[in-house]
Amino acid sequence: xxxxxxxxxxxxxxxxxxxxxxxxxxxxxxxxxxxxxxxxxxxxxxxxxxxxxxxxxxxxxxxxxxxxxxxxxxxxxxxxxxxxxxxxxxxxxxxxxxxxxxxxxxxxxxx
Numbered sequence: 001x002x003x004x005x006x007x008x009x010x011x012x013x014x015x016x017x018x019x020x021x022x023x024x025x026x027x028x029x030x031x032x033x034x035x036x037x038x039x040x041x042x043x044x045x046x047x048x049x050x051x052x053x054x055x056x057x058x059x060x061x062x063x064x065x066x067x068x069x070x071x072x073x074x075x076x077x078x079x080x081x082x083x084x085x086x087x088x089x090x091x092x093x094x095x096x097x098x099x100x101x102x103x104x105x106x107x108x109x110x111x
Contacts (some may be wrong), residue, residue, distance in 0.1 A: 017063060019067065033076075036051035036054055052073075056072060
């Protein structure tokens with residue numbers, strides 16, 4: 001049977017050129033976007049080409065990962081979709097709130 005089969009999702013993802021994002025990587029991504037926003041590299045609600053170049057370079061330096069503009073844009077789409085789904089799920093439910101300290105949804109004890 002020759003070759004050794006890899007079962008790890010992470011190993012398979014790396015083989016396909018995909019990047020597996022971690023919470024630490026997501027935080028670095030958000031920090032990079034915020035930094036570019038504060039520098040004025042967001043015009044009419046959209047980040048400039050230069051902003052994306054800076055974000056990619058910052059992430060490559062901080063994370064030591066193969067990050068490119070497409071991966072950054074795709075991750076932002078995923079994060080926005082997840083936030084939207086979470087918001088829709090909890091918006092009409094009393095007793096739930098987002099905690100900026102823990103960065104998690106929390107519920108009142110009676111919930």
